[in-house]
Amino acid sequence: MATPQNRLHKWLIGGPPLAYLVVFFAIPVLIMVLASLRNSGDFGGLAPLFSEESGTLDLTTENYGRFFSDLIYTELFLKSFAYAAITTLVCLVIAYPLAMLIARSAKKHRDLLVLLVILPFWSNFLIRVYAWMIILGPQSVFVSALNRVLGTIGIEPVTLLYTPFAVIVGLVYVHLPFMVLPLYANLEKHDPALLDAAQDLGANAWRRFWRVTFPLSLPGVYAGAALVFIPALGIFAIPDILGGTEGIMIGNVIKQQFLDTRDWPFGSVLSMVLTVMAVALAGLAAWVARQSRT
Amino acid sequence: MALLEIRNVTRRFGDFTAVDNVSLSIEAGEFFTLLGPSGCGKTTLLRMIAGFDAPDAGSIVLDGKAMTGIPPEARNIHTVFQSYALFPHMTVAQNVAFPLKMANVDPGQIGKRVEEALEDVRLTGMDKRYPNELSGGQKQRVAVARALINRPKLLLLDEPLAALDAKLKESVQLELIGLQKEVGITFVYVTHDQSEALALSHRIAVMNHGRVEQVDEPSKIYGFPRNRFVADFIGQCNLLDGEIRACAGERMTIALAGIGDVVALNIESDAPGLKGALALRPEKVAIGRDLPKDADVNRFTGKVHDFLYLGDVTIYIVELAGGMRIEALLPNSSAGRTKFFEAGDEVQVGWRYDAGHFLND
Numbered sequence: 001m002a003t004p005q006n007r008l009h010k011w012l013i014g015g016p017p018l019a020y021l022v023v024f025f026a027i028p029v030l031i032m033v034l035a036s037l038r039n040s041g042d043f044g045g046l047a048p049l050f051s052e053e054s055g056t057l058d059l060t061t062e063n064y065g066r067f068f069s070d071l072i073y074t075e076l077f078l079k080s081f082a083y084a085a086i087t088t089l090v091c092l093v094i095a096y097p098l099a100m101l102i103a104r105s106a107k108k109h110r111d112l113l114v115l116l117v118i119l120p121f122w123s124n125f126l127i128r129v130y131a132w133m134i135i136l137g138p139q140s141v142f143v144s145a146l147n148r149v150l151g152t153i154g155i156e157p158v159t160l161l162y163t164p165f166a167v168i169v170g171l172v173y174v175h176l177p178f179m180v181l182p183l184y185a186n187l188e189k190h191d192p193a194l195l196d197a198a199q200d201l202g203a204n205a206w207r208r209f210w211r212v213t214f215p216l217s218l219p220g221v222y223a224g225a226a227l228v229f230i231p232a233l234g235i236f237a238i239p240d241i242l243g244g245t246e247g248i249m250i251g252n253v254i255k256q257q258f259l260d261t262r263d264w265p266f267g268s269v270l271s272m273v274l275t276v277m278a279v280a281l282a283g284l285a286a287w288v289a290r291q292s293r294t
Numbered sequence: 295m296a297l298l299e300i301r302n303v304t305r306r307f308g309d310f311t312a313v314d315n316v317s318l319s320i321e322a323g324e325f326f327t328l329l330g331p332s333g334c335g336k337t338t339l340l341r342m343i344a345g346f347d348a349p350d351a352g353s354i355v356l357d358g359k360a361m362t363g364i365p366p367e368a369r370n371i372h373t374v375f376q377s378y379a380l381f382p383h384m385t386v387a388q389n390v391a392f393p394l395k396m397a398n399v400d401p402g403q404i405g406k407r408v409e410e411a412l413e414d415v416r417l418t419g420m421d422k423r424y425p426n427e428l429s430g431g432q433k434q435r436v437a438v439a440r441a442l443i444n445r446p447k448l449l450l451l452d453e454p455l456a457a458l459d460a461k462l463k464e465s466v467q468l469e470l471i472g473l474q475k476e477v478g479i480t481f482v483y484v485t486h487d488q489s490e491a492l493a494l495s496h497r498i499a500v501m502n503h504g505r506v507e508q509v510d511e512p513s514k515i516y517g518f519p520r521n522r523f524v525a526d527f528i529g530q531c532n533l534l535d536g537e538i539r540a541c542a543g544e545r546m547t548i549a550l551a552g553i554g555d556v557v558a559l560n561i562e563s564d565a566p567g568l569k570g571a572l573a574l575r576p577e578k579v580a581i582g583r584d585l586p587k588d589a590d591v592n593r594f595t596g597k598v599h600d601f602l603y604l605g606d607v608t609i610y611i612v613e614l615a616g617g618m619r620i621e622a623l624l625p626n627s628s629a630g631r632t633k634f635f636e637a638g639d640e641v642q643v644g645w646r647y648d649a650g651h652f653l654n655d
Contacts, residue, residue: 202396
């Protein structure tokens with residue numbers, strides 16, 4: 001019943017998060033939309049919103065025109081999309097067996113194993129990525145050993161650092177826990193009696209997985225995929241450190257527009273396109289998830 | 295040879311012996327029940343038959359073939375689980391079709407067979423529902439249809455009625471009996487509910503502490519329990535400690551502790567000096583203000599200590615002069631019944647010499 005007291009409770013509970021979203025999400029997005037429609041200032045940043053000369057608002061769609069006229073940005077988006085997709089897929093393949101192992105281990109060990117999965121969060125993100133720079137660098141024990149092995153079978157030495165490969169390694173490494181946790185949360189809830197029933201009714205291990213475990217884990221797969229794909233799509237720190245010029249992603253270009261080139265309007269355009277893409281993909285994933293359930 | 299032979303099967307978990315040297319023969323077409331309190335080993339035994347667990351000693355032989363080392367998916371045995379374990383992401387039809395798909399049955403035939411199976415359990419038209427859209431009774435029927443669809447040699451049922459309410463249980467019991475008769479598949483049923491076991495089974499094995507206490511038809515289990523455990527576990531029973539004093543022909547005298555001498559039926563195994571208990575069902579104990587004198591009836595005077603009014607019957611707990619208590623059951627519809635006894639009323643209890651039987655310790 002909507003008594004005045006109930007309404008008050010609703011606002012007390014729902015108000016703070018709503019205010020948070022308005023201040024830190026809705027308003028910034030609107031600022032970004034507005035910024036993408038403005039001209040850049042003479043010394044970078046934004047030109048005044050109100051033009052003194054013409055006496056009108058100084059707005060333009062030229063920035064979007066620039067995005068669509070130069071295919072290099074679309075290509076960059078597609079490349080970032082491919083990196084994020086590969087990262088998501090690799091994370092899924094690595095995380096699924098790990099999550100399954102944790103979910104099926106003894107109850108008293110599960111918390112410890114989950115702790116081990118999130119343990120890397122306890123050290124700084126950049127330090128961990130720099131560590132990969134050393135591991136993948138030409139002087140590292142790993143790479144020199146690899147090249148020695150390749151040399152014996154007659155293959156040219158390889159360079160790993162500053163390649164797309166290094167970027168994918170970094171992306172997978174950083175995002176893996178975000179895939180493991182939702183998968184584990186899902187798999188842990190599975191009723192073991194269902195697997196017993198499947199086995200009892202004639203399903204071997206392979207069929208038990210593909211007919212029972214995997215379809216039941218799809219909500220966890222979707223959640224994990226969203227948590228990996230969307231951040232991976234917009235990230236700039238990892239390609240910055242590990243990617244060199246070859247491994248650049250859209251996040252790097254956005255960062256350049258704001259900090260180096262100081263072309264805020266175009267940076268805003270790229271951000272808007274990225275946001276729209278992420279929202280569209282999240283919506284698509286939710287739609288697919290709903291379709292598969294009915 | 296019997297369809298299923300359980301030969302000297304033992305299963306230990308650490309120091310705990312869950313199943314202790316159990317041997318059973320279950321015939322083809324039988325409705326066989328493993329009955330016992332929780333922890334008696336009945337579920338462990340069922341899991342070993344299904345193949346989810348293996349005996350530490352002994353063997354399980356199905357249709358002349360030792361099951362040792364054969365995994366559950368390769369055994370021609372299906373189980374109806376206590377929780378039903380219906381696949382939540384599959385419709386009723388997909389659930390029922392599952393065993394056929396696993397057996398690589400021609401997809402063209404699956405639809406027709408699923409339809410027939412659903413008809414058998416009166417679920418026609420429910421094929422597109424998901425398990426979470428079904429009632430408890432419907433889920434149970436889907437689980438049974440799924441387990442029976444590719445005609446296993448043996449169907450195991452693990453307390454399949456435990457989750458149903460009392461009213462529904464009775465109709466489901468009748469359905470199960472009918473279905474078993476119709477399909478002719480051997481059922482091995484596990485339950486802790488003695489009334490379920492009595493109502494459903496051709497034969498019952500009463501289990502306790504991992505051992506089989508008695509294997510018999512329901513009427514024998516109820517009427518002639520072999521020991522104190524069976525007598526006490528199946529239905530209500532007065533167990534009166536005593537010692538056989540003298541045997542003469544059809545009758546014998548037993549000295550019951552705290553009660554006195556009573557006359558009882560003398561059977562072959564009875565002999566003077568044996569100690570044990572007289573097992574006496576409450577429905578065989580008469581209660582009245584003044585019971586007629588009769589040489590065939592053991593008669594004692596006491597006071598109503600308490601009573602349980604159960605609607606159709608009333609159970610009186612009568613305390614005898616020596617302090618012993620005897621339960622007597624009186625149908626509330628019995629002829630001439632005009633007055634209920636109250637706690638404290640002085641009454642007489644009596645039973646015919648052949649009403650109970652002596653359990654040798």
